[in-house]
Amino acid sequence: MPSSVLRTLGWVGILLAGAASAQDIHIQSTKGYVQVLRGEAGQAIDRGKDAALVTDDRIVAGPDAEADISLDPFNAVAIGGDSEIRMGEVYPNRFELILLKGGLTWNVTQPSPADADVLSPSVTIRPREPGVYEIALDPLGETVITARVGRIEVFAPVGSQWVGQGETMIARGPFNDPEFRIVGKGSRWRRLLSLLSNLQVGSAMSSFGAGGSDASRPRPEAEHLAHGGGDRPVR
Numbered sequence: 001m002p003s004s005v006l007r008t009l010g011w012v013g014i015l016l017a018g019a020a021s022a023q024d025i026h027i028q029s030t031k032g033y034v035q036v037l038r039g040e041a042g043q044a045i046d047r048g049k050d051a052a053l054v055t056d057d058r059i060v061a062g063p064d065a066e067a068d069i070s071l072d073p074f075n076a077v078a079i080g081g082d083s084e085i086r087m088g089e090v091y092p093n094r095f096e097l098i099l100l101k102g103g104l105t106w107n108v109t110q111p112s113p114a115d116a117d118v119l120s121p122s123v124t125i126r127p128r129e130p131g132v133y134e135i136a137l138d139p140l141g142e143t144v145i146t147a148r149v150g151r152i153e154v155f156a157p158v159g160s161q162w163v164g165q166g167e168t169m170i171a172r173g174p175f176n177d178p179e180f181r182i183v184g185k186g187s188r189w190r191r192l193l194s195l196l197s198n199l200q201v202g203s204a205m206s207s208f209g210a211g212g213s214d215a216s217r218p219r220p221e222a223e224h225l226a227h228g229g230g231d232r233p234v235r
Contacts, residue, residue, distance in 0.1 A: 103136025
C-alpha cells in the first residue's frame with residue numbers, strides 16, 4: 001500500500017480517536033435550570049447524559065442549579081449555581097475549561113495522564129494532583145482558588161505558585177501581570193514576578209553566607225514559565 005495512503009489512514013484514525021474521546025465528556029446529572037449552548041449562535045442542545053461536550057460548548061447554570069460533568073475516569077467537575085463555563089481545547093487527554101462566571105469544583109480521584117487547565121481572567125489553574133479544588137470568580141472579578149484536599153498549582157506567564165491543602169489564593173489583575181495573596185499568610189497582594197525575585201535573592205544570600213567556594217555560589221532556582229509553554233514550573 002502506498003505510503004501516502006497509510007499516512008492518510010493514520011490521520012483518519014487519530015481524528016476518530018479524538019471524536020470518540022470527546023464523547024466521553026458529558027453531563028452526568030443536573031439540578032435546576034442547566035443549559036448547553038453550542039456554536040456562535042448559542043443554539044441550545046439536549047442537556048441529558050448523552051449530550052457530548054465539545055470545544056466551544058458553554059454550560060450555563062441558573063440560580064440554585066447544579067451540573068456534574070464527567071471528563072474521564074479520574075476527573076469530574078461540579079458547576080455551581082449562577083455559573084457559566086466554556087469548553088476550551090478538548091481532545092484525548094486534554095481538558096481546558098474557561099470560567100466565565102460563578103464557580104466550579106474540580107475533583108481528581110487519582111493521578112491521571114490528562115493535561116487539565118482552568119482558565120480565569122487572571123491566572124491558569126492546573127488540577128493535576130488528587131484532591132478537591134474550588135475555583136470561583138467573585139463579584140469584583142477576582143479569582144478565588146481553594147484547595148480543600150490536596151494541593152494545586154496556579155500559573156501566570158512569569159511563574160507559578162502552589163496552593164496547599166486548606167489554603168485559599170485570591171488572584172486579580174491582567175493575565176500578563178496578575179497579583180495574588182494567600183489568605184491567612186500576610187494577606188497582602190504580591191506579584192508572581194516579585195516573588196520569584198525574592199526567591200532568587202534569598203538563595204544568593206544563603207549561598208554567600210555558606211562561604212565563597214565555587215560550590216556555594218548562588219544558582220538560579222526559578223525558571224520563568226511562558227503560558228502554554230513546555231518549561232518546568234517554578235518550584
